[in-house]
Amino acid sequence: MELCIGEQIKAQPFWVLVALILGFLLVLNSALASLRWVYVYFVRPAKDLKKYGSWALVTGPTDGIGKSLAFELAGKYLNLVLVGRNLEKLNDVSDAIKARYGGTQIRNVVVDLAGDLSEGIERIGEAIEGLDVGVLVNCAGVSYPYARFFHEVDEEMLKDVIQVNVEAINRVTNAVLPGMLGRKRGAIVNIGSGSVTATPSFPLVSVYAATKAYVHELSRNLHVECKLNGIDVQCQVPLHVATKMSRIEKSSLFTPSPEEYSKASIRWIGYDHTCVPYWPHSIQTTLLRALPQDLVDWFLFRYFLDIRNEGQIQDFLKNSKNKGYIRG
Incomplete structure:
Protein backbone atom coordinates (compact mmCIF):
# COMPACT_ATOMS: atom_id res chain seq x y z
CA MET A 1 0.00 0.00 0.00
CA GLU A 2 1.32 3.39 -0.92
CA LEU A 3 2.10 5.78 1.91
CA CYS A 4 0.30 9.14 2.02
CA ILE A 5 2.42 12.28 1.77
CA GLY A 6 2.35 12.85 5.53
CA GLU A 7 3.53 9.32 6.18
CA GLN A 8 6.24 9.65 3.51
CA ILE A 9 7.59 12.75 5.23
CA LYS A 10 7.60 11.02 8.60
CA ALA A 11 9.48 8.12 7.06
CA GLN A 12 12.37 10.33 5.96
CA PRO A 13 15.54 10.53 8.07
CA PHE A 14 15.66 13.52 10.43
CA TRP A 15 18.47 15.27 8.53
CA VAL A 16 16.41 15.16 5.32
CA LEU A 17 13.52 16.92 7.06
CA VAL A 18 15.89 19.57 8.42
CA ALA A 19 17.33 20.13 4.94
CA LEU A 20 13.84 20.48 3.45
CA ILE A 21 12.82 23.00 6.09
CA LEU A 22 16.02 25.03 5.68
CA GLY A 23 15.63 24.96 1.92
CA PHE A 24 12.06 26.20 2.18
CA LEU A 25 13.12 29.00 4.55
CA LEU A 26 15.91 30.07 2.20
CA VAL A 27 13.55 30.17 -0.78
CA LEU A 28 11.00 32.11 1.28
CA ASN A 29 13.64 34.57 2.45
CA SER A 30 14.84 35.14 -1.13
CA ALA A 31 11.28 35.65 -2.34
CA LEU A 32 10.54 38.16 0.42
CA ALA A 33 13.82 40.00 -0.28
CA SER A 34 12.94 40.20 -3.97
CA LEU A 35 9.47 41.52 -3.20
CA ARG A 36 10.91 44.13 -0.84
CA TRP A 37 13.42 45.20 -3.52
CA VAL A 38 10.61 45.72 -6.04
CA TYR A 39 8.57 47.63 -3.46
CA VAL A 40 11.28 50.06 -2.33
CA TYR A 41 12.49 50.84 -5.85
CA PHE A 42 9.24 50.99 -7.78
CA VAL A 43 6.25 51.19 -5.43
CA ARG A 44 7.15 52.90 -2.16
CA PRO A 45 6.10 56.58 -2.19
CA ALA A 46 8.59 59.35 -1.60
CA LYS A 47 8.33 61.26 1.64
CA ASP A 48 6.93 64.77 1.84
CA LEU A 49 10.16 66.69 2.29
CA LYS A 50 8.37 69.83 3.45
CA LYS A 51 7.62 68.08 6.74
CA TYR A 52 11.31 68.55 7.57
CA GLY A 53 11.24 72.29 6.91
CA SER A 54 10.70 74.84 4.17
CA TRP A 55 14.37 75.30 3.18
CA ALA A 56 17.08 72.97 1.87
CA LEU A 57 20.82 73.65 1.83
CA VAL A 58 22.89 72.04 -0.94
CA THR A 59 26.68 72.08 -1.29
CA GLY A 60 28.21 71.60 -4.73
CA PRO A 61 25.06 72.75 -6.58
CA THR A 62 26.62 74.13 -9.76
CA ASP A 63 27.29 70.86 -11.54
CA GLY A 64 26.53 67.14 -11.62
CA ILE A 65 24.45 65.47 -8.94
CA GLY A 66 24.37 68.55 -6.71
CA LYS A 67 22.89 70.72 -9.44
CA SER A 68 20.25 68.16 -10.35
CA LEU A 69 19.33 67.65 -6.70
CA ALA A 70 18.85 71.39 -6.29
CA PHE A 71 16.31 71.31 -9.15
CA GLU A 72 14.57 68.27 -7.67
CA LEU A 73 14.31 69.87 -4.22
CA ALA A 74 12.87 73.04 -5.75
CA GLY A 75 10.35 70.82 -7.53
CA LYS A 76 9.29 69.57 -4.09
CA TYR A 77 8.42 73.17 -3.14
CA LEU A 78 11.50 73.76 -0.99
CA ASN A 79 13.40 77.05 -0.94
CA LEU A 80 17.15 76.73 -1.42
CA VAL A 81 20.43 77.83 0.09
CA LEU A 82 23.07 77.04 -2.52
CA VAL A 83 26.69 76.83 -1.37
CA GLY A 84 29.38 76.94 -4.06
CA ARG A 85 32.67 78.62 -4.83
CA ASN A 86 31.73 80.38 -8.09
CA LEU A 87 29.19 83.21 -7.85
CA GLU A 88 28.57 83.34 -11.60
CA LYS A 89 27.71 79.63 -11.73
CA LEU A 90 25.55 79.94 -8.60
CA ASN A 91 23.61 82.75 -10.26
CA ASP A 92 23.18 80.73 -13.45
CA VAL A 93 21.76 77.79 -11.50
CA SER A 94 19.54 80.06 -9.42
CA ASP A 95 18.14 81.79 -12.50
CA ALA A 96 17.45 78.46 -14.18
CA ILE A 97 15.65 77.10 -11.10
CA LYS A 98 13.55 80.26 -10.73
CA ALA A 99 12.66 80.12 -14.41
CA ARG A 100 11.32 76.59 -13.92
CA TYR A 101 9.89 77.00 -10.42
CA GLY A 102 8.90 80.63 -10.13
CA GLY A 103 7.97 80.62 -6.43
CA THR A 104 11.30 79.29 -5.18
CA GLN A 105 13.31 81.54 -2.89
CA ILE A 106 17.07 81.08 -3.26
CA ARG A 107 20.04 82.35 -1.29
CA ASN A 108 23.48 81.93 -2.83
CA VAL A 109 26.47 81.61 -0.52
CA VAL A 110 29.95 81.80 -2.02
CA VAL A 111 32.24 79.43 -0.12
CA ASP A 112 35.35 77.63 -1.35
CA LEU A 113 35.25 74.44 0.71
CA ALA A 114 38.91 73.88 -0.15
CA GLY A 115 39.77 77.36 1.15
CA ASP A 116 39.25 79.19 4.45
CA LEU A 117 36.53 77.13 6.08
CA SER A 118 36.17 79.30 9.16
CA GLU A 119 35.19 82.32 7.08
CA GLY A 120 33.03 80.19 4.79
CA ILE A 121 31.10 78.53 7.61
CA GLU A 122 30.49 81.93 9.16
CA ARG A 123 28.92 83.03 5.85
CA ILE A 124 26.71 79.94 5.81
CA GLY A 125 25.62 80.62 9.39
CA GLU A 126 24.63 84.17 8.50
CA ALA A 127 22.72 82.99 5.41
CA ILE A 128 20.62 80.38 7.27
CA GLU A 129 19.94 82.46 10.38
CA GLY A 130 16.20 82.49 10.97
CA LEU A 131 15.50 79.97 8.18
CA ASP A 132 13.69 76.69 8.70
CA VAL A 133 16.39 74.54 7.06
CA GLY A 134 14.92 71.06 7.07
CA VAL A 135 17.08 69.30 4.47
CA LEU A 136 20.87 69.36 4.17
CA VAL A 137 22.56 67.73 1.18
CA ASN A 138 26.34 67.43 1.47
CA CYS A 139 27.12 66.81 -2.19
CA ALA A 140 30.36 68.73 -2.76
CA GLY A 141 33.29 66.40 -3.30
CA VAL A 142 36.79 66.27 -4.76
CA SER A 143 38.71 63.42 -6.34
CA TYR A 144 41.97 63.08 -8.29
CA PRO A 145 42.17 64.46 -11.82
CA TYR A 146 43.10 60.88 -12.74
CA ALA A 147 44.17 57.73 -10.87
CA ARG A 148 47.60 57.63 -9.28
CA PHE A 149 49.58 55.76 -6.65
CA PHE A 150 49.43 57.07 -3.08
CA HIS A 151 53.01 58.35 -3.16
CA GLU A 152 52.21 60.33 -6.33
CA VAL A 153 49.48 62.41 -4.64
CA ASP A 154 51.01 65.84 -4.04
CA GLU A 155 50.47 67.74 -0.80
CA GLU A 156 48.01 70.28 -2.23
CA MET A 157 45.82 67.61 -3.79
CA LEU A 158 45.90 65.57 -0.58
CA LYS A 159 44.81 68.61 1.42
CA ASP A 160 41.95 69.48 -0.95
CA VAL A 161 40.53 65.95 -1.06
CA ILE A 162 40.59 65.56 2.73
CA GLN A 163 39.32 69.06 3.48
CA VAL A 164 36.41 69.03 1.03
CA ASN A 165 35.36 65.41 1.54
CA VAL A 166 35.87 65.21 5.30
CA GLU A 167 36.38 68.49 7.13
CA ALA A 168 33.85 70.47 5.09
CA ILE A 169 31.10 67.90 5.72
CA ASN A 170 31.84 68.11 9.44
CA ARG A 171 31.75 71.88 9.50
CA VAL A 172 28.69 72.38 7.27
CA THR A 173 26.72 69.73 9.15
CA ASN A 174 27.72 71.29 12.46
CA ALA A 175 26.43 74.65 11.22
CA VAL A 176 23.01 73.27 10.23
CA LEU A 177 22.38 70.51 12.78
CA PRO A 178 21.73 72.67 15.89
CA GLY A 179 18.71 74.28 14.21
CA MET A 180 17.33 70.86 13.30
CA LEU A 181 17.84 69.63 16.85
CA GLY A 182 16.02 72.67 18.19
CA ARG A 183 13.04 72.03 15.90
CA LYS A 184 13.32 68.22 16.36
CA ARG A 185 13.04 67.51 12.65
CA GLY A 186 15.32 67.40 9.66
CA ALA A 187 17.03 65.24 7.05
CA ILE A 188 20.76 65.11 6.34
CA VAL A 189 21.90 63.44 3.12
CA ASN A 190 25.59 62.73 2.63
CA ILE A 191 26.74 61.53 -0.78
CA GLY A 192 28.99 58.50 -0.34
CA SER A 193 30.60 56.25 -2.92
CA GLY A 194 30.43 52.74 -4.27
CA SER A 195 34.20 52.64 -3.77
CA VAL A 196 33.39 51.86 -0.12
CA THR A 197 30.31 49.62 -0.27
CA ALA A 198 30.36 47.92 -3.67
CA THR A 199 34.04 47.05 -4.08
CA PRO A 200 36.59 45.55 -1.66
CA SER A 201 39.20 48.14 -2.66
CA PHE A 202 39.71 51.20 -4.83
CA PRO A 203 43.41 51.13 -5.74
CA LEU A 204 45.13 54.22 -7.13
CA VAL A 205 42.28 56.39 -5.82
CA SER A 206 42.99 55.43 -2.21
CA VAL A 207 42.72 58.80 -0.45
CA TYR A 208 39.40 59.60 -2.12
CA ALA A 209 38.01 56.18 -1.17
CA ALA A 210 39.26 56.62 2.39
CA THR A 211 37.50 59.98 2.73
CA LYS A 212 34.27 58.41 1.48
CA ALA A 213 34.65 55.64 4.06
CA TYR A 214 34.70 58.43 6.65
CA VAL A 215 31.47 59.84 5.18
CA HIS A 216 29.82 56.42 5.46
CA GLU A 217 30.88 55.92 9.07
CA LEU A 218 29.95 59.45 10.11
CA SER A 219 26.52 59.10 8.53
CA ARG A 220 25.84 55.78 10.23
CA ASN A 221 26.77 57.12 13.65
CA LEU A 222 24.85 60.38 13.24
CA HIS A 223 21.83 58.31 12.22
CA VAL A 224 21.91 56.61 15.62
CA GLU A 225 22.63 59.86 17.49
CA CYS A 226 19.94 61.95 15.84
CA LYS A 227 17.00 59.65 15.06
CA LEU A 228 15.41 60.09 18.51
CA ASN A 229 15.31 63.83 17.81
CA GLY A 230 13.33 63.37 14.60
CA ILE A 231 16.34 63.80 12.29
CA ASP A 232 16.98 61.31 9.49
CA VAL A 233 20.65 60.98 8.56
CA GLN A 234 21.44 59.05 5.43
CA CYS A 235 24.41 58.12 3.27
CA GLN A 236 23.44 57.70 -0.37
CA VAL A 237 25.74 55.54 -2.47
CA PRO A 238 26.10 56.22 -6.19
CA LEU A 239 28.25 54.15 -8.47
CA HIS A 240 29.18 55.65 -11.85
CA VAL A 241 27.12 58.70 -12.86
CA ALA A 242 27.80 60.67 -16.05
CA THR A 243 29.42 63.74 -14.45
CA LYS A 244 32.61 65.76 -14.87
CA MET A 245 34.09 64.09 -11.79
CA SER A 246 33.65 60.62 -13.27
CA ARG A 247 34.80 61.89 -16.69
CA ILE A 248 31.95 59.96 -18.29
CA GLU A 249 30.06 61.96 -20.88
CA LYS A 250 27.48 59.49 -22.18
CA SER A 251 24.80 58.09 -19.90
CA SER A 252 23.48 54.52 -20.06
CA LEU A 253 21.37 52.15 -17.98
CA PHE A 254 24.13 51.55 -15.45
CA THR A 255 25.63 55.05 -15.77
CA PRO A 256 22.71 57.44 -15.39
CA SER A 257 22.71 61.15 -16.08
CA PRO A 258 22.73 63.38 -12.97
CA GLU A 259 19.06 64.12 -13.63
CA GLU A 260 18.14 60.43 -13.66
CA TYR A 261 20.16 59.73 -10.56
CA SER A 262 18.70 62.69 -8.66
CA LYS A 263 15.12 61.61 -9.31
CA ALA A 264 15.96 58.28 -7.67
CA SER A 265 17.88 60.04 -4.89
CA ILE A 266 14.93 62.22 -3.87
CA ARG A 267 12.68 59.17 -3.46
CA TRP A 268 15.04 57.70 -0.85
CA ILE A 269 15.43 60.69 1.46
CA GLY A 270 14.22 59.73 4.92
CA TYR A 271 14.44 55.96 4.33
CA ASP A 272 17.35 53.83 5.64
CA HIS A 273 20.67 55.11 6.99
CA THR A 274 22.58 53.78 3.95
CA CYS A 275 21.09 53.24 0.52
CA VAL A 276 21.81 52.77 -3.17
CA PRO A 277 19.06 54.95 -4.68
CA TYR A 278 19.41 54.04 -8.35
CA TRP A 279 18.13 50.51 -8.94
CA PRO A 280 20.64 49.34 -11.61
CA HIS A 281 23.43 50.36 -9.20
CA SER A 282 21.95 48.03 -6.58
CA ILE A 283 22.21 45.16 -9.06
CA GLN A 284 25.82 46.06 -9.82
CA THR A 285 26.60 46.21 -6.11
CA THR A 286 25.11 42.76 -5.51
CA LEU A 287 27.06 41.25 -8.40
CA LEU A 288 30.35 42.86 -7.34
CA ARG A 289 29.94 41.61 -3.78
CA ALA A 290 29.30 38.08 -5.07
CA LEU A 291 32.59 37.94 -6.99
CA PRO A 292 35.85 36.80 -5.32
Missing part, protein backbone atom coordinates in the same frame (compact mmCIF):
# COMPACT_ATOMS: atom_id res chain seq x y z
CA GLN A 293 37.52 39.83 -3.73
CA ASP A 294 40.93 39.02 -5.20
CA LEU A 295 39.43 38.99 -8.69
CA VAL A 296 37.77 42.40 -8.17
CA ASP A 297 41.01 43.78 -6.69
CA TRP A 298 42.97 42.59 -9.72
CA PHE A 299 40.47 44.00 -12.22
CA LEU A 300 40.24 47.41 -10.49
CA PHE A 301 44.00 47.69 -10.21
CA ARG A 302 44.44 47.06 -13.94
CA TYR A 303 41.55 49.39 -14.79
CA PHE A 304 42.87 52.31 -12.74
CA LEU A 305 46.45 51.66 -13.82
CA ASP A 306 45.36 52.21 -17.43
CA ILE A 307 43.63 55.45 -16.40
CA ARG A 308 46.80 56.57 -14.59
CA ASN A 309 49.00 55.87 -17.59
CA GLU A 310 46.65 57.72 -19.94
CA GLY A 311 46.49 60.68 -17.52
CA GLN A 312 50.27 60.87 -17.30
CA ILE A 313 50.52 60.97 -21.08
CA GLN A 314 47.96 63.81 -21.24
CA ASP A 315 49.84 65.71 -18.52
CA PHE A 316 53.13 65.29 -20.40
CA LEU A 317 51.62 66.54 -23.65
CA LYS A 318 50.00 69.50 -21.89
CA ASN A 319 53.18 70.49 -20.04
CA SER A 320 55.31 70.04 -23.14
CA LYS A 321 53.00 72.32 -25.13
CA ASN A 322 53.08 74.97 -22.38
CA LYS A 323 56.88 74.87 -22.41
CA GLY A 324 57.00 75.25 -26.16
CA TYR A 325 58.03 71.68 -26.97
CA ILE A 326 54.88 71.05 -28.96
CA ARG A 327 53.45 73.73 -31.16
CA GLY A 328 50.02 73.57 -32.70
Whole structure:
Protein backbone atom coordinates (compact mmCIF):
# COMPACT_ATOMS: atom_id res chain seq x y z
CA MET A 1 0.00 0.00 0.00
CA GLU A 2 1.32 3.39 -0.92
CA LEU A 3 2.10 5.78 1.91
CA CYS A 4 0.30 9.14 2.02
CA ILE A 5 2.42 12.28 1.77
CA GLY A 6 2.35 12.85 5.53
CA GLU A 7 3.53 9.32 6.18
CA GLN A 8 6.24 9.65 3.51
CA ILE A 9 7.59 12.75 5.23
CA LYS A 10 7.60 11.02 8.60
CA ALA A 11 9.48 8.12 7.06
CA GLN A 12 12.37 10.33 5.96
CA PRO A 13 15.54 10.53 8.07
CA PHE A 14 15.66 13.52 10.43
CA TRP A 15 18.47 15.27 8.53
CA VAL A 16 16.41 15.16 5.32
CA LEU A 17 13.52 16.92 7.06
CA VAL A 18 15.89 19.57 8.42
CA ALA A 19 17.33 20.13 4.94
CA LEU A 20 13.84 20.48 3.45
CA ILE A 21 12.82 23.00 6.09
CA LEU A 22 16.02 25.03 5.68
CA GLY A 23 15.63 24.96 1.92
CA PHE A 24 12.06 26.20 2.18
CA LEU A 25 13.12 29.00 4.55
CA LEU A 26 15.91 30.07 2.20
CA VAL A 27 13.55 30.17 -0.78
CA LEU A 28 11.00 32.11 1.28
CA ASN A 29 13.64 34.57 2.45
CA SER A 30 14.84 35.14 -1.13
CA ALA A 31 11.28 35.65 -2.34
CA LEU A 32 10.54 38.16 0.42
CA ALA A 33 13.82 40.00 -0.28
CA SER A 34 12.94 40.20 -3.97
CA LEU A 35 9.47 41.52 -3.20
CA ARG A 36 10.91 44.13 -0.84
CA TRP A 37 13.42 45.20 -3.52
CA VAL A 38 10.61 45.72 -6.04
CA TYR A 39 8.57 47.63 -3.46
CA VAL A 40 11.28 50.06 -2.33
CA TYR A 41 12.49 50.84 -5.85
CA PHE A 42 9.24 50.99 -7.78
CA VAL A 43 6.25 51.19 -5.43
CA ARG A 44 7.15 52.90 -2.16
CA PRO A 45 6.10 56.58 -2.19
CA ALA A 46 8.59 59.35 -1.60
CA LYS A 47 8.33 61.26 1.64
CA ASP A 48 6.93 64.77 1.84
CA LEU A 49 10.16 66.69 2.29
CA LYS A 50 8.37 69.83 3.45
CA LYS A 51 7.62 68.08 6.74
CA TYR A 52 11.31 68.55 7.57
CA GLY A 53 11.24 72.29 6.91
CA SER A 54 10.70 74.84 4.17
CA TRP A 55 14.37 75.30 3.18
CA ALA A 56 17.08 72.97 1.87
CA LEU A 57 20.82 73.65 1.83
CA VAL A 58 22.89 72.04 -0.94
CA THR A 59 26.68 72.08 -1.29
CA GLY A 60 28.21 71.60 -4.73
CA PRO A 61 25.06 72.75 -6.58
CA THR A 62 26.62 74.13 -9.76
CA ASP A 63 27.29 70.86 -11.54
CA GLY A 64 26.53 67.14 -11.62
CA ILE A 65 24.45 65.47 -8.94
CA GLY A 66 24.37 68.55 -6.71
CA LYS A 67 22.89 70.72 -9.44
CA SER A 68 20.25 68.16 -10.35
CA LEU A 69 19.33 67.65 -6.70
CA ALA A 70 18.85 71.39 -6.29
CA PHE A 71 16.31 71.31 -9.15
CA GLU A 72 14.57 68.27 -7.67
CA LEU A 73 14.31 69.87 -4.22
CA ALA A 74 12.87 73.04 -5.75
CA GLY A 75 10.35 70.82 -7.53
CA LYS A 76 9.29 69.57 -4.09
CA TYR A 77 8.42 73.17 -3.14
CA LEU A 78 11.50 73.76 -0.99
CA ASN A 79 13.40 77.05 -0.94
CA LEU A 80 17.15 76.73 -1.42
CA VAL A 81 20.43 77.83 0.09
CA LEU A 82 23.07 77.04 -2.52
CA VAL A 83 26.69 76.83 -1.37
CA GLY A 84 29.38 76.94 -4.06
CA ARG A 85 32.67 78.62 -4.83
CA ASN A 86 31.73 80.38 -8.09
CA LEU A 87 29.19 83.21 -7.85
CA GLU A 88 28.57 83.34 -11.60
CA LYS A 89 27.71 79.63 -11.73
CA LEU A 90 25.55 79.94 -8.60
CA ASN A 91 23.61 82.75 -10.26
CA ASP A 92 23.18 80.73 -13.45
CA VAL A 93 21.76 77.79 -11.50
CA SER A 94 19.54 80.06 -9.42
CA ASP A 95 18.14 81.79 -12.50
CA ALA A 96 17.45 78.46 -14.18
CA ILE A 97 15.65 77.10 -11.10
CA LYS A 98 13.55 80.26 -10.73
CA ALA A 99 12.66 80.12 -14.41
CA ARG A 100 11.32 76.59 -13.92
CA TYR A 101 9.89 77.00 -10.42
CA GLY A 102 8.90 80.63 -10.13
CA GLY A 103 7.97 80.62 -6.43
CA THR A 104 11.30 79.29 -5.18
CA GLN A 105 13.31 81.54 -2.89
CA ILE A 106 17.07 81.08 -3.26
CA ARG A 107 20.04 82.35 -1.29
CA ASN A 108 23.48 81.93 -2.83
CA VAL A 109 26.47 81.61 -0.52
CA VAL A 110 29.95 81.80 -2.02
CA VAL A 111 32.24 79.43 -0.12
CA ASP A 112 35.35 77.63 -1.35
CA LEU A 113 35.25 74.44 0.71
CA ALA A 114 38.91 73.88 -0.15
CA GLY A 115 39.77 77.36 1.15
CA ASP A 116 39.25 79.19 4.45
CA LEU A 117 36.53 77.13 6.08
CA SER A 118 36.17 79.30 9.16
CA GLU A 119 35.19 82.32 7.08
CA GLY A 120 33.03 80.19 4.79
CA ILE A 121 31.10 78.53 7.61
CA GLU A 122 30.49 81.93 9.16
CA ARG A 123 28.92 83.03 5.85
CA ILE A 124 26.71 79.94 5.81
CA GLY A 125 25.62 80.62 9.39
CA GLU A 126 24.63 84.17 8.50
CA ALA A 127 22.72 82.99 5.41
CA ILE A 128 20.62 80.38 7.27
CA GLU A 129 19.94 82.46 10.38
CA GLY A 130 16.20 82.49 10.97
CA LEU A 131 15.50 79.97 8.18
CA ASP A 132 13.69 76.69 8.70
CA VAL A 133 16.39 74.54 7.06
CA GLY A 134 14.92 71.06 7.07
CA VAL A 135 17.08 69.30 4.47
CA LEU A 136 20.87 69.36 4.17
CA VAL A 137 22.56 67.73 1.18
CA ASN A 138 26.34 67.43 1.47
CA CYS A 139 27.12 66.81 -2.19
CA ALA A 140 30.36 68.73 -2.76
CA GLY A 141 33.29 66.40 -3.30
CA VAL A 142 36.79 66.27 -4.76
CA SER A 143 38.71 63.42 -6.34
CA TYR A 144 41.97 63.08 -8.29
CA PRO A 145 42.17 64.46 -11.82
CA TYR A 146 43.10 60.88 -12.74
CA ALA A 147 44.17 57.73 -10.87
CA ARG A 148 47.60 57.63 -9.28
CA PHE A 149 49.58 55.76 -6.65
CA PHE A 150 49.43 57.07 -3.08
CA HIS A 151 53.01 58.35 -3.16
CA GLU A 152 52.21 60.33 -6.33
CA VAL A 153 49.48 62.41 -4.64
CA ASP A 154 51.01 65.84 -4.04
CA GLU A 155 50.47 67.74 -0.80
CA GLU A 156 48.01 70.28 -2.23
CA MET A 157 45.82 67.61 -3.79
CA LEU A 158 45.90 65.57 -0.58
CA LYS A 159 44.81 68.61 1.42
CA ASP A 160 41.95 69.48 -0.95
CA VAL A 161 40.53 65.95 -1.06
CA ILE A 162 40.59 65.56 2.73
CA GLN A 163 39.32 69.06 3.48
CA VAL A 164 36.41 69.03 1.03
CA ASN A 165 35.36 65.41 1.54
CA VAL A 166 35.87 65.21 5.30
CA GLU A 167 36.38 68.49 7.13
CA ALA A 168 33.85 70.47 5.09
CA ILE A 169 31.10 67.90 5.72
CA ASN A 170 31.84 68.11 9.44
CA ARG A 171 31.75 71.88 9.50
CA VAL A 172 28.69 72.38 7.27
CA THR A 173 26.72 69.73 9.15
CA ASN A 174 27.72 71.29 12.46
CA ALA A 175 26.43 74.65 11.22
CA VAL A 176 23.01 73.27 10.23
CA LEU A 177 22.38 70.51 12.78
CA PRO A 178 21.73 72.67 15.89
CA GLY A 179 18.71 74.28 14.21
CA MET A 180 17.33 70.86 13.30
CA LEU A 181 17.84 69.63 16.85
CA GLY A 182 16.02 72.67 18.19
CA ARG A 183 13.04 72.03 15.90
CA LYS A 184 13.32 68.22 16.36
CA ARG A 185 13.04 67.51 12.65
CA GLY A 186 15.32 67.40 9.66
CA ALA A 187 17.03 65.24 7.05
CA ILE A 188 20.76 65.11 6.34
CA VAL A 189 21.90 63.44 3.12
CA ASN A 190 25.59 62.73 2.63
CA ILE A 191 26.74 61.53 -0.78
CA GLY A 192 28.99 58.50 -0.34
CA SER A 193 30.60 56.25 -2.92
CA GLY A 194 30.43 52.74 -4.27
CA SER A 195 34.20 52.64 -3.77
CA VAL A 196 33.39 51.86 -0.12
CA THR A 197 30.31 49.62 -0.27
CA ALA A 198 30.36 47.92 -3.67
CA THR A 199 34.04 47.05 -4.08
CA PRO A 200 36.59 45.55 -1.66
CA SER A 201 39.20 48.14 -2.66
CA PHE A 202 39.71 51.20 -4.83
CA PRO A 203 43.41 51.13 -5.74
CA LEU A 204 45.13 54.22 -7.13
CA VAL A 205 42.28 56.39 -5.82
CA SER A 206 42.99 55.43 -2.21
CA VAL A 207 42.72 58.80 -0.45
CA TYR A 208 39.40 59.60 -2.12
CA ALA A 209 38.01 56.18 -1.17
CA ALA A 210 39.26 56.62 2.39
CA THR A 211 37.50 59.98 2.73
CA LYS A 212 34.27 58.41 1.48
CA ALA A 213 34.65 55.64 4.06
CA TYR A 214 34.70 58.43 6.65
CA VAL A 215 31.47 59.84 5.18
CA HIS A 216 29.82 56.42 5.46
CA GLU A 217 30.88 55.92 9.07
CA LEU A 218 29.95 59.45 10.11
CA SER A 219 26.52 59.10 8.53
CA ARG A 220 25.84 55.78 10.23
CA ASN A 221 26.77 57.12 13.65
CA LEU A 222 24.85 60.38 13.24
CA HIS A 223 21.83 58.31 12.22
CA VAL A 224 21.91 56.61 15.62
CA GLU A 225 22.63 59.86 17.49
CA CYS A 226 19.94 61.95 15.84
CA LYS A 227 17.00 59.65 15.06
CA LEU A 228 15.41 60.09 18.51
CA ASN A 229 15.31 63.83 17.81
CA GLY A 230 13.33 63.37 14.60
CA ILE A 231 16.34 63.80 12.29
CA ASP A 232 16.98 61.31 9.49
CA VAL A 233 20.65 60.98 8.56
CA GLN A 234 21.44 59.05 5.43
CA CYS A 235 24.41 58.12 3.27
CA GLN A 236 23.44 57.70 -0.37
CA VAL A 237 25.74 55.54 -2.47
CA PRO A 238 26.10 56.22 -6.19
CA LEU A 239 28.25 54.15 -8.47
CA HIS A 240 29.18 55.65 -11.85
CA VAL A 241 27.12 58.70 -12.86
CA ALA A 242 27.80 60.67 -16.05
CA THR A 243 29.42 63.74 -14.45
CA LYS A 244 32.61 65.76 -14.87
CA MET A 245 34.09 64.09 -11.79
CA SER A 246 33.65 60.62 -13.27
CA ARG A 247 34.80 61.89 -16.69
CA ILE A 248 31.95 59.96 -18.29
CA GLU A 249 30.06 61.96 -20.88
CA LYS A 250 27.48 59.49 -22.18
CA SER A 251 24.80 58.09 -19.90
CA SER A 252 23.48 54.52 -20.06
CA LEU A 253 21.37 52.15 -17.98
CA PHE A 254 24.13 51.55 -15.45
CA THR A 255 25.63 55.05 -15.77
CA PRO A 256 22.71 57.44 -15.39
CA SER A 257 22.71 61.15 -16.08
CA PRO A 258 22.73 63.38 -12.97
CA GLU A 259 19.06 64.12 -13.63
CA GLU A 260 18.14 60.43 -13.66
CA TYR A 261 20.16 59.73 -10.56
CA SER A 262 18.70 62.69 -8.66
CA LYS A 263 15.12 61.61 -9.31
CA ALA A 264 15.96 58.28 -7.67
CA SER A 265 17.88 60.04 -4.89
CA ILE A 266 14.93 62.22 -3.87
CA ARG A 267 12.68 59.17 -3.46
CA TRP A 268 15.04 57.70 -0.85
CA ILE A 269 15.43 60.69 1.46
CA GLY A 270 14.22 59.73 4.92
CA TYR A 271 14.44 55.96 4.33
CA ASP A 272 17.35 53.83 5.64
CA HIS A 273 20.67 55.11 6.99
CA THR A 274 22.58 53.78 3.95
CA CYS A 275 21.09 53.24 0.52
CA VAL A 276 21.81 52.77 -3.17
CA PRO A 277 19.06 54.95 -4.68
CA TYR A 278 19.41 54.04 -8.35
CA TRP A 279 18.13 50.51 -8.94
CA PRO A 280 20.64 49.34 -11.61
CA HIS A 281 23.43 50.36 -9.20
CA SER A 282 21.95 48.03 -6.58
CA ILE A 283 22.21 45.16 -9.06
CA GLN A 284 25.82 46.06 -9.82
CA THR A 285 26.60 46.21 -6.11
CA THR A 286 25.11 42.76 -5.51
CA LEU A 287 27.06 41.25 -8.40
CA LEU A 288 30.35 42.86 -7.34
CA ARG A 289 29.94 41.61 -3.78
CA ALA A 290 29.30 38.08 -5.07
CA LEU A 291 32.59 37.94 -6.99
CA PRO A 292 35.85 36.80 -5.32
CA GLN A 293 37.52 39.83 -3.73
CA ASP A 294 40.93 39.02 -5.20
CA LEU A 295 39.43 38.99 -8.69
CA VAL A 296 37.77 42.40 -8.17
CA ASP A 297 41.01 43.78 -6.69
CA TRP A 298 42.97 42.59 -9.72
CA PHE A 299 40.47 44.00 -12.22
CA LEU A 300 40.24 47.41 -10.49
CA PHE A 301 44.00 47.69 -10.21
CA ARG A 302 44.44 47.06 -13.94
CA TYR A 303 41.55 49.39 -14.79
CA PHE A 304 42.87 52.31 -12.74
CA LEU A 305 46.45 51.66 -13.82
CA ASP A 306 45.36 52.21 -17.43
CA ILE A 307 43.63 55.45 -16.40
CA ARG A 308 46.80 56.57 -14.59
CA ASN A 309 49.00 55.87 -17.59
CA GLU A 310 46.65 57.72 -19.94
CA GLY A 311 46.49 60.68 -17.52
CA GLN A 312 50.27 60.87 -17.30
CA ILE A 313 50.52 60.97 -21.08
CA GLN A 314 47.96 63.81 -21.24
CA ASP A 315 49.84 65.71 -18.52
CA PHE A 316 53.13 65.29 -20.40
CA LEU A 317 51.62 66.54 -23.65
CA LYS A 318 50.00 69.50 -21.89
CA ASN A 319 53.18 70.49 -20.04
CA SER A 320 55.31 70.04 -23.14
CA LYS A 321 53.00 72.32 -25.13
CA ASN A 322 53.08 74.97 -22.38
CA LYS A 323 56.88 74.87 -22.41
CA GLY A 324 57.00 75.25 -26.16
CA TYR A 325 58.03 71.68 -26.97
CA ILE A 326 54.88 71.05 -28.96
CA ARG A 327 53.45 73.73 -31.16
CA GLY A 328 50.02 73.57 -32.70
